[in-house]
Amino acid sequence: MNSLDCLFKPRSIALIGASADEKRLGGVVSRNLRAFRGKFYPVNPNYTEIDEVPVYASIRDLPETVDLSVILRPAPEVPELLAAHAGKARCAIIVSAGFAETGCESLQQEVVRLGRELGIRLLGPNCLGVFAPYQRLDTLFLPRERLKRPKKGNVAVVSQSGALLLCLLETLAVSGRGVSLGVNYGNAADIDGADIYDYLAEDLETGVVISYLESMADGRRFVAAAEKLAQRKPLLILKAGKGESGQRAAYSHTGRLAGKYEVFSSIMRQSGIREVRDLDELLDAGHALARQRPSRGNRICIVTNAGGLGVLAADECARHGIEITPLPEAIRQRLHNCFPPFYSVANPIDLTGQVKDDEYLATLNEIQDEYDGFLVIAHTGVVGLTLRLAELLTVFRAASGKPLVAYLAPGGITDQLAKRLEKGEIPVYPSPERAVRGLSSLMNYGQGPCK
Amino acid sequence: MNSLDCLFKPRSIALIGASADEKRLGGVVSRNLRAFRGKFYPVNPNYTEIDEVPVYASIRDLPETVDLSVILRPAPEVPELLAAHAGKARCAIIVSAGFAETGCESLQQEVVRLGRELGIRLLGPNCLGVFAPYQRLDTLFLPRERLKRPKKGNVAVVSQSGALLLCLLETLAVSGRGVSLGVNYGNAADIDGADIYDYLAEDLETGVVISYLESMADGRRFVAAAEKLAQRKPLLILKAGKGESGQRAAYSHTGRLAGKYEVFSSIMRQSGIREVRDLDELLDAGHALARQRPSRGNRICIVTNAGGLGVLAADECARHGIEITPLPEAIRQRLHNCFPPFYSVANPIDLTGQVKDDEYLATLNEIQDEYDGFLVIAHTGVVGLTLRLAELLTVFRAASGKPLVAYLAPGGITDQLAKRLEKGEIPVYPSPERAVRGLSSLMNYGQGPCK
Numbered sequence: 001m002n003s004l005d006c007l008f009k010p011r012s013i014a015l016i017g018a019s020a021d022e023k024r025l026g027g028v029v030s031r032n033l034r035a036f037r038g039k040f041y042p043v044n045p046n047y048t049e050i051d052e053v054p055v056y057a058s059i060r061d062l063p064e065t066v067d068l069s070v071i072l073r074p075a076p077e078v079p080e081l082l083a084a085h086a087g088k089a090r091c092a093i094i095v096s097a098g099f100a101e102t103g104c105e106s107l108q109q110e111v112v113r114l115g116r117e118l119g120i121r122l123l124g125p126n127c128l129g130v131f132a133p134y135q136r137l138d139t140l141f142l143p144r145e146r147l148k149r150p151k152k153g154n155v156a157v158v159s160q161s162g163a164l165l166l167c168l169l170e171t172l173a174v175s176g177r178g179v180s181l182g183v184n185y186g187n188a189a190d191i192d193g194a195d196i197y198d199y200l201a202e203d204l205e206t207g208v209v210i211s212y213l214e215s216m217a218d219g220r221r222f223v224a225a226a227e228k229l230a231q232r233k234p235l236l237i238l239k240a241g242k243g244e245s246g247q248r249a250a251y252s253h254t255g256r257l258a259g260k261y262e263v264f265s266s267i268m269r270q271s272g273i274r275e276v277r278d279l280d281e282l283l284d285a286g287h288a289l290a291r292q293r294p295s296r297g298n299r300i301c302i303v304t305n306a307g308g309l310g311v312l313a314a315d316e317c318a319r320h321g322i323e324i325t326p327l328p329e330a331i332r333q334r335l336h337n338c339f340p341p342f343y344s345v346a347n348p349i350d351l352t353g354q355v356k357d358d359e360y361l362a363t364l365n366e367i368q369d370e371y372d373g374f375l376v377i378a379h380t381g382v383v384g385l386t387l388r389l390a391e392l393l394t395v396f397r398a399a400s401g402k403p404l405v406a407y408l409a410p411g412g413i414t415d416q417l418a419k420r421l422e423k424g425e426i427p428v429y430p431s432p433e434r435a436v437r438g439l440s441s442l443m444n445y446g447q448g449p450c451k
Numbered sequence: 452m453n454s455l456d457c458l459f460k461p462r463s464i465a466l467i468g469a470s471a472d473e474k475r476l477g478g479v480v481s482r483n484l485r486a487f488r489g490k491f492y493p494v495n496p497n498y499t500e501i502d503e504v505p506v507y508a509s510i511r512d513l514p515e516t517v518d519l520s521v522i523l524r525p526a527p528e529v530p531e532l533l534a535a536h537a538g539k540a541r542c543a544i545i546v547s548a549g550f551a552e553t554g555c556e557s558l559q560q561e562v563v564r565l566g567r568e569l570g571i572r573l574l575g576p577n578c579l580g581v582f583a584p585y586q587r588l589d590t591l592f593l594p595r596e597r598l599k600r601p602k603k604g605n606v607a608v609v610s611q612s613g614a615l616l617l618c619l620l621e622t623l624a625v626s627g628r629g630v631s632l633g634v635n636y637g638n639a640a641d642i643d644g645a646d647i648y649d650y651l652a653e654d655l656e657t658g659v660v661i662s663y664l665e666s667m668a669d670g671r672r673f674v675a676a677a678e679k680l681a682q683r684k685p686l687l688i689l690k691a692g693k694g695e696s697g698q699r700a701a702y703s704h705t706g707r708l709a710g711k712y713e714v715f716s717s718i719m720r721q722s723g724i725r726e727v728r729d730l731d732e733l734l735d736a737g738h739a740l741a742r743q744r745p746s747r748g749n750r751i752c753i754v755t756n757a758g759g760l761g762v763l764a765a766d767e768c769a770r771h772g773i774e775i776t777p778l779p780e781a782i783r784q785r786l787h788n789c790f791p792p793f794y795s796v797a798n799p800i801d802l803t804g805q806v807k808d809d810e811y812l813a814t815l816n817e818i819q820d821e822y823d824g825f826l827v828i829a830h831t832g833v834v835g836l837t838l839r840l841a842e843l844l845t846v847f848r849a850a851s852g853k854p855l856v857a858y859l860a861p862g863g864i865t866d867q868l869a870k871r872l873e874k875g876e877i878p879v880y881p882s883p884e885r886a887v888r889g890l891s892s893l894m895n896y897g898q899g900p901c902k
Contacts, residue, residue, distance in 0.1 A: 102793040146832040147862045161759025162804075163830045163860060170862040214762060240762040243769025248777075249753075249762045249799050278884040279763060302700075308612025311665060311691040311700045312730060318694025326699075342553035348700045353613075379614045381597040409614060411598045411621040433729040 004199040006090035007123060007191070008181060009135055010067030011038040014059050014089065016081055017072035018042030020050045025095075025141040026072050032138040033070075041066060059088045068093065069120075070129060070139050075099055075107060078125070082114050093139055094125035100187050101126050112189045127186025128162045131169065133179065134205055140182075142166065153178020154207035155290045156200050158193060160185060161240075164212040164279075171283060176422070177290070180205040192217060194225035201229045209235045210286040214250040219264075227271045234289040236274050236441070238282045239264060274441065284427075284434050285441035291425045292403050294445030297372025299323045302348035303363050304377035305355040305385070309409060309432050310348030313375055316436035322443055324348070331366055338362065348377075356384035361392040368396075373403035373443050375435055380412030390417055394424025403442035407435035455642070455650040457541035458574060459632060460586055461518030462489040465510050465540065467532055468523035469493030471501045476546075476592040477523050483589040484521075492517060510539045519544065520571075521580060521590050526550055526558060529576070533565050542642075544590055545575035551638050552577050563640045578637025579613045582620065584630065585656055591633075593617065604629020605658035606741045607651050609644065611636060612691075615663040615730075622734060627873070628741070631656040643668060645676035652680045660686045661737040665701040670715075678722045685740040687725050687892070689733045690715055725892065735878075735885050736892035742876045743854050745896030748823025750774045753799035754814050755828035756806040756836070760860060760883045761799030764826055767887035773894055775799070782817055789813065799828075807835040812843040819847075824854035824894050826886055831863030841868055845875025854893035858886035 015033055019026030030050060033040050040053070041062050047055040056062055059069060059081075069089040073081055075098030085092060092115070099108035108125065115122040123129060129139030133152045140147065147166055150173040157172075157179055159165035165184040172179060180203065183196060193216060200206050209229060216222040229235050241250030242261040268275045276282045300322055304310035317324050324347050327335075335345045339359065344350035349367075351359050355378075364374060376393060378385060397404040406421055406428045408414040418428040429435035466484055470477035481501060484491050491504065492513050498506040507513055510520060510532075520540040524532055526549030536543060543566070550559040559576065566573040574580060580590030584603045591598065598617055601624040608623075608630055610616035616635040623630060631654065634647060644667060651657050660680060667673040680686050692701030693712040719726045727733045751773055755761035768775050775798050778786075786796045790810065795801035800818075802810050806829075815825060827844060829836060848855040857872055857879045859865040869879040880886035 098793065142832050142862075159759070161757070161762075163757030164759040164763075166830065166832060166862060167760070167860045170860070174861060212759065214759065238763075240759060240766055242766045245775035245798070246762055246766040246769060248797065249758075249765040249775075278767065279882050280884070306612070306614030307700075308610075308615040308663065308665065308691060309618070311612075311697055312615075312689075314700040315691055315693045315697040316729065318697060324696035324700075342549065346699065347696070379617065381593050381617060409618045409621070410625060411593075411617060431730045433731070 003121070004191070004195065006067040007093070007121065008130060008132055008199065010137065012041070012064060012066040012068070013038065013137070014041040014043050014062060014066045014069040015072065016043045016059060016069060018044045018047070018050060018055060020047065022143065028141050028143050029070065029072060029139055032140065035136045035138070037136045059084050062088055065089065067091070071095060072141070075104065075125070079107070079110050079114060082111060082118070082120070085120055086118050089120055091121040091123070093123045093127065093129040095127060095129055095139065095141065096124075097126040099125045099189070108187065108189050115190055122190040124186045125189060128165055128184040131179070131182035140166075148173035151178040153180060153290065154205065155179050155286055156181040156203070156206040156209045158183055158185070158196050158200070158209060158211040160188070160193065160214050161212055162186065167279070168210070168212070168283065177287065180207070188217065194218070194222045197225040197229040197235070201232045207233055208286055208289045209233065210282050211235065212238050212240065212282070214241050223267055223271060226273050230271065230273045234274070234294070236276050236282055236285050236289070237268065238276050238279065272446065280434065281437055284429060284438040287427045288403070288405060288438040288441050291427050292442055293401065294442045295372045295403050296445055298444040299325045299371050300373040300375060300439065300443065301367050301371040302375045302377065303351065303360060304348050305351045305353060305382060306377060306379040306409060307344070307350045309377045309379070309407065310350055313377060313407070313432040313436050314348060316433040320436065320440040322436070322440055327367065328370060331370065335363060335366055353379070353382045354384060355382065357386055357389040357392055360389060361396060364396050368400050368402070371402070373439055375439055376404065376406045377432060377435070378406070379409040380414045380417055381409070382412070385413065387413060387417055387420060390420030390424060393421060393426055397424070397426055403439060405429065405435050405439045407432045454572070455646065457518040458544070458572065458642070459581060459583055459650065461588065463492070463515060463517040463519070464489065464588070465492040465494050465513060465517045465520040466523065467494045467510060467520060469495045469498070469501060469506060471498065473594065479592050479594050480521065480523060480590055483591065486587045486589070488587045510535050513539055516540065518542070522546060523592070526555065526576070530558070530561050530565060533562060533569070533571070536571055537569050540571055542572040542574070544578065544580040545573060546578060546580055546590065546592065548577040550576040551640070559638065559640050566641055573641040575637045576640060579616055579635040582630070582633035591617075599624035602629040604631060604741065605656065606630050606737055607632040607654070607657040607660045609634055609636070609647050609651070609660060609662040611639070611644065611665050612663055613637065618730070619661070619663070619734070628738065631658070639668060645669065645673045648676040648680040648686070652683045658684055659737055659740045660684065661733050662686065663689050663691065663733070665692050674718055674722060677724050681722065681724045685725070685745070687727050687733055687736050687740070688719065689727050689730065723897065731885065732888055735880060735889040738878045739854070739856060739889040739892045742878050743893055744852065745893045746823045746854050747896055749895040750776045750822050751824040751826060751890065751894065752818050752822040753826045753828065754802065754811060755799050756802045756804060756833060757828060757830040757860065758795070758801045760828045760830070760858065761801055764828060764858070764883040764887050765799060767884040771887065771891040773887070773891055778818065779821060782821065786814060786817055804830070804833045805835060806833065808837055808840045808843055811840060812847060815847050819851050819853070822853070824890055826890055827855065827857045828883060828886070829857070830860040831865045831868055832860070833863070836864065838864060838868055838871060841871030841875060844872060844877055848875070848877055854890060856880065856886050856890045858883045
């Protein structure tokens with residue numbers, strides 16, 4: 001068993017601070033954990049049962065040693081509660097706030113010391129813990145009415161900030177995308193980002209890792225773990241606390257210095273780890289990498305039916321160093337011969353408002369060997385486009401094996417078409433520029449950073 | 452009457468190519484124009500009436516000289532049709548494509564010459580024309596099932612590209628925002644961007660202008676018109692065709708050279724005209740400027756209940772040169788005294804997950820004189836936040852008269868709260884970084900560009 005399997009794939013869980021009252025955090029988590037696949041032991045001296053599940057007065061009373069204990073009691077009670085875990089738990093999530101982040105350093109140190117003494121690995125304190133849909137493990141203290149949960153998928157979300165984990169999970173859930181794991185590690189008193197990266201490098205359910213980060217205790221160890229992970233699967237990092245004011249903000253958020261951003265960024269670049277600029281880009285790049293295999297090449301072709309949208313996309317490509325190389329003359333000639341004279345056969349290729357579904361496919365077939373990736377743009381309000389386009393693009397993409405993403409202008413049949421493209425593993429983005437940024441995460445792969 | 456009132460506020464309209472068949476473009480536009488506030492004359496030799504409205508065989512047969520004629524017939528027929536307009540129309544929109552943009556320069560020149568001879572101003576060719584909700588004027592040939600129309604508002608949308616006009620109108624409609632006017636001027640053979648800017652400088656219904664642009668025929672005149680407009684009301688320009696590939700793309704789209712982008716950009720900067728980076732920023736900045744008065748100052752305070760989101764916002768401020776100055780010590784002390792010790796009283800101010808509605812207001816009241824603008828960030832999944840927050844922020848914003856925008860993390864009560872804030876003239880953005888970009892359009896105003 002991997003050392004963190006007890007945290008991410010436990011077979012048994014205790015909840016210290018279980019409650020029958022769903023208005024309390026303990027009640028929300030009790031409810032979430034009733035769906036857990038393994039054995040669940042609620043612990044609370046004031047109950048004997050909750051919804052016909054027997055409740056234990058102390059973790060000492062459990063009939064077995066649990067893999068994971070979730071501690072949901074006020075900070076001052078935590079040391080005594082943790083001491084009672086001796087021989088009864090392999091690891092623990094300390095959800096409670098009120099440790100180093102509020103200046104209570106000594107309380108946090110005491111807890112770390114105890115964990116070490118007892119051989120119990122700790123996540124937190126001051127964290128939301130783990131959402132692991134394959135295990136039906138959910139320690140997030142927000143009810144489902146307040147936070148939608150994403151379905152099963154291949155993206156792991158690793159966040160130092162709780163709010164960011166919630167933002168990312170809700171956004172993924174609303175857009176119908178899945179995760180393999182969501183974790184917020186808070187104060188990182190024991191288990192930190194590096195430990196989690198080490199675990200995810202081996203995790204079979206995880207294909208891509210997206211990670212929000214403000215600071216790290218041990219930079220060298222963090223970089224080593226990130227590098228190792230990035231060699232196995234795509235790792236995208238959003239590092240916050242960049243400018244002076246951002247660093248000040250990060251310091252008062254976690255009580256840790258964010259460190260010189262330029263140094264961090266240059267190390268990431270040298271290690272081939274992809275750093276993203278903002279929250280949208282973290283999601284957009286993660287979306288592309290969760291669906292398609294990246295390409296080592298860097299030359300793309302834009303196929304559009306709306307000239308202006310192609311121009312905006314071309315501008316964005318220039319900002320990301322993606323090459324929009326001209327069409328080879330022979331291909332240009334062949335396309336010119338089979339299309340009406342007012343189609344613009346260059347790169348971008350503009351099939352105009354007269355386009356029919358099949359002409360997108362004919363174009364892509366003609367150019368597929370010349371380019372490393374494709375951006376399909378469509379204004380779907382025109383009469384020649386139907387939902388069949390999704391089928392044609394899906395089949396083309398799967399056969400070509402090359403990156404292909406789409407931007408569909410709002411209106412027309414866009415909503416339905418987007419759903420079908422997404423089903424066909426083609427990511428659809430909400431603006432031409434974001435589509436380019438999504439595609440850029442699939443280009444120039446293993447050749448250093450994309451920007 | 453302003454020279455372009457005949458185009459944007461006509462009292463009478465002829466439609467050359469009217470049709471009863473709503474599957475044809477002429478049928479769609481006939482239907483749209485039946486809602487027009489003024490007099491509508493359908494023209495088509497093959498009909499005598501459409502839905503009980505009498506149809507004229509030729510524009511020559513109309514009982515009056517119309518302000519506006521909309522020509523929806525194939526390009527080769529246009530010169531003859533236009534010649535028949537002698538004395539019968541003050542201006543015309545030539546919707547038809549197949550002129551300079553497809554290489555038919557001479558056909559376009561013939562039409563321009565005819566227009567001049569007859570004293571008829573021309574919009575187009577190769578354009579969608581005008582959407583003017585105050586006049587119920589709608590020449591867009593997309594049925595409402597394929598393109599939603601925005602309600603009445605104070606934003607004018609001016610686009611060289613038809614697809615971009617449609618994108619912008621649909622996005623505004625879906626998000627419940629309004630426009631004063633939407634216009635796509637296509638090949639700009641006669642009326643161009645500069646003419647439209649001149650008109651909008653005087654237009655009482657227009658408070659803000661957002662404009663998509665690839666190229667201009669007369670750079671000097673364009674800049675003069677843009678400068679004059681920008682002195683009256685905010686003008687935001689998205690110039691496409693920036694890099695080498697983008698310029699090539701713009702050239703094949705409109706048959707015009709996009710010009711050296713750096714030169715354009717530097718002139719815009721010197722003239723105090725705000726250039727935006729991409730489509731999202733055009734919408735985001737337009738949204739802020741449509742709702743609130745900009746400030747000449749540049750110092751903002753971020754009030755959040757989620758540390759990480761505050762840090763990301765602070766990072767984005769640094770990119771836009773917005774100052775996040777520290778709280779004055781006296782204010783810091785006062786806030787510290789009235790809040791729990793674990794609130795982080797710095798800038799950003801982090802009220803944590805324990806926040807209650809009133810504490811946002813108490814904070815804003817305390818800091819309002821020290822800052823030029825405010826970014827409110829809220830994770831609304833926490834129990835202390837209710838819809839009352841919208842009311843408190845709306846009243847504060849109206850009283851302070853300073854810019855205030857919001858980012859609400861997804862989930863919780865965000866959807867309802869966002870709707871109420873928007874009603875209260877507070878723009879709500881879909882990411883912390885976009886909120887900062889929206890706010891940045893309101894800061895540092897009249898002091899040169901924000902970036």
